[in-house]
Amino acid sequence: MIGWLSRHLQALVFALGRLARAPVATLFTAVVIAIALALPAGFLLLTHSVRDVAGNATTVDLTVYFKREVPLESVQQLAAHLRQRNGIESVAVITADDALALMRKDSSLAEALGALPDNPLPHALSIHPAADASSSTSLGALRQYLTAWPEVELVQLDSDWVRRLDAILLLMQRITLGIGTLLGFGVLAVIGNTIRLEINGRRQEIEITQLVGGSAAFVRRPFLYTGALYGLLGSLLAAGIVHTAVALVAGPVDQLARSYGSQFALQPLGGQGLGLMLAVGALLGLAGAWLAAARHISRLQPRA
Template sequence: MPRKSRNSRKSNAPGNARPRRIRWAERWRGWRRHHSQSAAESLAKVLQQPLSSCMTWLVIGIAIALPSGLWVVLDNVTQLGDQLERPAQLSLFLKADVEADEASRLALDLALRENILSTEFVDRDEALAEFVARSGMGELAQGLSENPLPHLLLVVPLPASPEALGALRGELEGLPAVEEALLDTLWLQRLQSLMTLGRRAVQLLALLLLAAVVLVLGNTIRLAIESRRDEIVIVKLVGGSDAFVRRPLLYTGLWFGLGGGVVAALLVAAGTFALASPVNALSAAYQSTFVLRGLGIVDSLQLVLVGAALGLGGAWLAVARHLKAIEPR
């Protein structure tokens, strides 16, 4: 039997064994396999406790749905304000001693200005007759010794910025025959200011509620870490990395946040559906084309993604804080 050479015995010695190099393709397959296993096992553990999971989903969904629903309300009010918007109009109330001929000449002079589209003269007697016809206070009007209403000029300026309209109002109010000038779009500007204030309030409320969602998810993940303490210690004893331990917990937070986002989208859709019929009936009674709008498909998907991102972020914060405290002794 032939003897092995010295080089052969040396190359086969146990102390000279070289570790097998793992290729990038194998690492990628292993990383992907562990992610899929972690996602499936985390979802299974969440579904194994349906009552507590549903409660967590409901809390997260309500916290996300509240600012989302308020934002939908503000969006519909803004839509209604856009439909009610009409060209700006200045109402010039003339002084009591201004006669009708002088008021007519003033209306013609103002109509010739470049920044004014049209003017209309409303005689005080015609205004009183219209008021009596609409209000039904004929007996009260007959008891008046004189007409208390002034002559009125309705001025429609060309479209301009609010600053330019304010300047025009001040200029017309300074005319000798004008007692007071009112800009009829002030109510719309007030409405827009209220909408801006409402949006800021909703944004602040959303920040507070989203922070509460992160805290709720962080506490849920902390409880999950404590329940798996022995498992985490064993995994670290056999050489498992923090990333290996972290993945199932991150997927747990992802499933909780994703479910909460779905619940939030359903709550907002249900609220919109419940209010759509009476709001549309009221709109039809006023012969308006306003229709209540809710979240569309894209906005609903964004709401679900927001919930998933919050779940992932809350889980990451909880894991980063509590996982380092668990080390094998």
């Protein structure tokens, strides 16, 4: 075990030494990898931020608008009746006055509303179905039941925007996956090519090592560590790019979101995200180096 650790430590130190001896070339390679990793990571972060905001609002509610002439007492009686029904978690009465006050507070139509001679809004109920009655079939049946009431003007099922948001999120996820896959291949190619050049540059050393009995694993090991270190360094830089980008746009995004009454905010990368990025970077580096090493070292035949 100590021997195994010592061999790996030796290869790691050797790979670190090689990278440190060519700092500019190492940095350029790491920057290319960083840019390739930062783009999908940024997209992923954006998708998560949108999903988090949407996640708080994806519960499908029904809103029942009554005819304007229906008195509040009738609405409250119907609300009490609904609360007894199975599959209903809560029913909130929104009086016409409450609705108007809310609209004045949150809407840019406050001035126009103030100019109206009387309140044009009807009383309404906001119905929150139980979790086990939130299927489209159950909600459709509830909607049909409520529409049949003579006092009801309109029943609105607030699911359309949720479906649209889900579709947008799915699209964003697919785009992120596509970009991530493409750029992941790009990272593999960059690291693979860098390792290929290193192998060619150390051809003589590899041949001599093979001549004195160096196994394929022994010859390959420093290159694998070099690839993993490139990936690790690249992903660390990528995390820095994403962090800086989020910090730069977080303020303006927050202002924009507030102006629309939204609580949307870009989320930072976080410890888990950073760990994931480093792991992905290191694995891509390792895979790229492995491919290059397996392909090019096996072609080197020592000559006596």
